[in-house]
Amino acid sequence: MSKAYEVTILLVEDDPGHARLIVKNLRRSNIMNDIVKVSDGQQALDYLFSKGKYAGDNPPNPLLVLLDLNLPVLDGYQVLQSMKSDERTSSIPVIILTTTDDTREVSRCYELGCNIYITKPVDYKQFSEAIRKLGLFLSIVMIPEGRRRYVQV
Amino acid sequence: MRLKVKLGFLTIILLLWTICVVTLLNTISVREVFIDLEGNVIPETIAISEIQHTACEIRMWTLTYIIRGNVVRDGKTIKEWLQEQWAYLEKDVRKHFECDCHFGSEEKRVDEKVVDLSQELISISAEIIDLKDKGSENYELFEIVRKRFGSHIFYPLRRLLDEHTAAHLEKLSVAGINIHSRCNTNIRYIIIMGILSTLLALLMGLIVDRFFVKYLTLHRETEEEIRKLKVFNEDIIQNMxxxxxxxxxxxxxxxxxxxxxxxxxxxxxxxxxxxxxxxxxxxxxxxxxxxxxxxxxxxxxxxxxxxxxxxxxxxxxxxxxxxxxxxxxxxxxxxxxxxISERKQVEKELKHYADELMQSNKEIKQFAYIVSHDLRTPLVNLKGFSGELRSSLEEIDSAIKEALPHMDEKKQQVVTTALRQDVPEALDFIESSVTRMDNFINAILKLSRFGHRQLTFETVEMDTLVQTVLKSLAHQIEEYKIKVTVSALPEIVADRISMEQIMGNLLDNAVLYLDPNRPGKIEVSAVCTNNETIFKISDNGHGIRKADMNKVFAPFRRAGQEDVIGEGMGLAYVKTLVHRHEGRIWCESEYGVGTTFTFTISNLLKKGGSLCPRHMK
Known part of the structure; x- marks a missing residue:
């Protein structure tokens, strides 16, 4: 078992069940990083830009965002757009993790600057497999922001 | 008729003119005779009688002179009277001679003789006077008068003049007769002219009358027509x-x-x-x-x-x-x-409906998204947590294995039934239900996408397309020994993928719903009409019950036998696609005999054109 390294994962997911399953499966694939959970787009932006209830807390660095699309208050597209249009957050990697597999939405997300788009399969075996592979992927991915640390495995 | 009338007119007018001319010529000649009489014959006759008179006077005065000498009579001497008469005679004769109305050379000769005789008369009269003055005896003088004056001069002159007068009178008489006859002719002509003119006038009158009657009738009829038309028009205008x-x-x-x-x-x-x-x-x-x-x-x-x-x-x-x-x-x-208030109102309503329709189309699209995302979200949880349950169950199972022998038999039974039968069975049901649910959602998504996909029209050889579809069904066709008949199919302008979907689904269905108890038969044919191409796919399969007919094209409905796998969405897709080709689809079926699906594709689709999804207009 590896200890969480600096990279923090921001999980933006309105469905607590999904959030639980994602975290569970990430942990099973040995991703032990800190996972911050927020349940809507506004909270995600507040966390990223230290506003609202996160005012005063500097967001951890480096950071990686797992973003659902269909969110209350502000949806995933808006979050993505805000992040990519602000230089403080534009280099933070964003992985879209959503149930929708509509090709138009996929291309829209890539146009807005997401880094990876993953569909949550309904079938749980496939779901677990997808999250496990994401975990494996995260374990080798390089995160920008100065110090160039690997996610600790 | 008209030509004859014209000819008649012309003839009568010509006749009238001819008679006119003849009458005119007649009148002119009568006038000439009159001029002649007035200018020549009458003055000459007068002149001759004057000569005769003067000659008589000279004879009388000469004789008086012989008898009485140069006495005074009526204020003048006889000599003076005689001299005056001589002058008269000379003048008269000269006048007569100078007159240009001599009737031929004979006349001229007679006239010359008259002149000569007159001259002689004067000279002898003068001679006698002279002799008287010289004192000659009266008998001598009478002798001269008798011998020379009377028989040689005076009487011949008188005779000559009498003859002359007679000739003139003759001439006058001839002229009179001439005038009389010409006048008679003229009178006849004038009477004929009068008759002809009357005839002409009558004829003209008749014709004019007839023409006028005709014209007036026509005019009256026309006026009546015009009046009626006016009333008609006014009625229209006033009442429209x-x-x-x-x-x-x-x-x-x-x-x-x-x-x-x-x-x-x-x-x-x-x-x-x-x-x-x-x-x-x-x-x-x-x-x-x-x-x-x-x-x-x-x-x-x-x-x-x-x-x-x-x-x-x-x-x-x-x-x-x-x-x-x-x-x-x-x-x-x-x-x-x-x-157009009503029309405007209707237009407004139509626009309202169109807006509503657009809105509802938008909502449907939204719904598709909601289905694809929001309905899936709980499914992920259902599946996920039942999976989690299953793995927890396995952990419990392996942990309880050690505890199991320590339980009494009844409890063992309960725990193992729950752990190994009931719970896994419940989880199986949950999972299979979720799988089905997921399939339905995917099907709805697909239907929505068919409705919104942009179609590209191109020439599609339906023969080739159907053969390709049949190739994918070759396995079943061979296995069940199905007889497939494809008659010559036309080329149409349509979206190729849609056509593959339509033919694929319909042929799939035909194969799926065949009755295993009899050899299967499937027929594909097409007919081209002016506006559309009609395709027919017939089979001799199960057929569809009347009660089920209305479900045929509805989503998630599967008519008849439930032994066939599938989501029940095929015909819903087909219907959507056919509609997007401006076509219709319907089905005729007899239960236990077979089913025929008929669909039409519009012939008016433009090659290279595309149809945007309707609500996106």
């Missing part, structure tokens, strides 16, 4: 539901029918004489002005307009306006106005 306005060149109303007046809430009388601007709100006036420009160029047009009613409200109308011309000059505008 469309408003009719007639404007003069300045734009003032010269006629307004009751419908037009009623449309505006005025009476016709109130509007006549008014300018059109009274009835057109100022913001609409430019429309009329530009339309009137066209009228001046002789162009008719239709346009929509709002009119101002007397009460200030507006009424939408459709105007058909045409220019009026009098003697080739622009004389104003005739416009027919139709109240």
């Amino acid at each position: 539901l469309e408003g009719v306005f007639v404007e003069d060149i300045n734009g003032n109303f010269t006629f307004v029918n009751p419908a037009a007046a009623a449309l505006l809430g005025y009476s016709s009388e109130e509007l006549v004489g008014q300018h059109w601007t009274l009835t057109v709100p100022s913001d609409q006036q430019p429309i009329v002005q530009s339309a009137n420009e066209l009228r001046r160029q002789g162009i008719s047009s239709r346009y929509e307009l709002q009119l101002l009613r007397k009460d200030g409200s507006r009424v939408p109308i459709l105007v058909s306006a045409t220019p009026r011309f009098e003697d080739g000059c622009f004389a104003g505008v005739l416009s027919v106005s139709t109240d």
